[in-house]
Amino acid sequence: MPGQPDPDAALMLRVKRGDTAAFAELVEKYKHPVMNLVARLIRDEAEAEDVAQNVFIQVHKSAARYQPSAKFTTWLFTIARNLCLNEIRRRARHPTDSIDATHPHDDDQPARQFPDAKNFSPDHAALHGELELKIEEALASLPENQRTAIILFQRQEMSYEEIAGVIGTSLSATKSLIFRGREVLKERLKAYLQTGDWPSEK
């Protein structure tokens, strides 16, 4: 592996030798990034936590076969994306598991409860209101591969090469995905981006 040694790869090699503390450290470090990707790919926050947990369970199961030939994050997010795609395909085969289904004993209640998206905690004051909802909607409208590429690029600050490794495409195709996705987002969000209440840099 070129460049700086990967500290996460070192942790993962300890996990391979049965070090539970190293595994817990990796889970703590990546639970939010994994959850951010999973929730935005499967578009179901109620199920997202289960899928996110399964990502780490799969990481642990695969520890024996882990080789630090690529960055740990490339491997981790490849597992996350694959589990999300499995979940999306499972739902496509069983459309009766609709998130819009009503409760079996009460038609006035949804089968699943979701957190109120407008109930922002004080920690989320940096970006609030309609802009956040519009961004999430615009992201959700993108094809899965563009959405994945943009989330990993913008939120995880992964390189084009790493993202190409996760999605399984070439470097040029990855750049194209990110470019096209951003063009769609800019078009859909232009009114908000031009006039909205603007957060300062984090």
Added chain:
Amino acid sequence: MKQESENGLDARLDAALRALPDKPVASNFTARVLDAVGRAEVLEPARREFFLTGWLPRFAPAALALVAALLTYQVRTEARSVALARGLAAVSQVASLPGPDVLKDFETVRHLSRAPAADVELLALMQ
């Protein structure tokens, strides 16, 4: 002007995407993952034991019978192939007859090879 506007949009989009809040994660997320991993490690030996004591004894005899049948079929097929090959080898020796050139003098040889009829009267006189 248009370029500056576009750059401004790009920068604002970058900032907006980075500022999206993290999705909520349960406070006991890591504990639940460790618990699930621990349970999986307990189940794995149990699965192995089921394979050795449950599945394997039930299906091994049938599997062995199938393997034996396949081996027998293969041996017989090979024996037939060997017999066919030997037959072909025998035929190939016949193919090493002299060529048609030897038939050039066929008529001459045929006349020469005809044995003359026995002179019965001469034989009787000699006796």
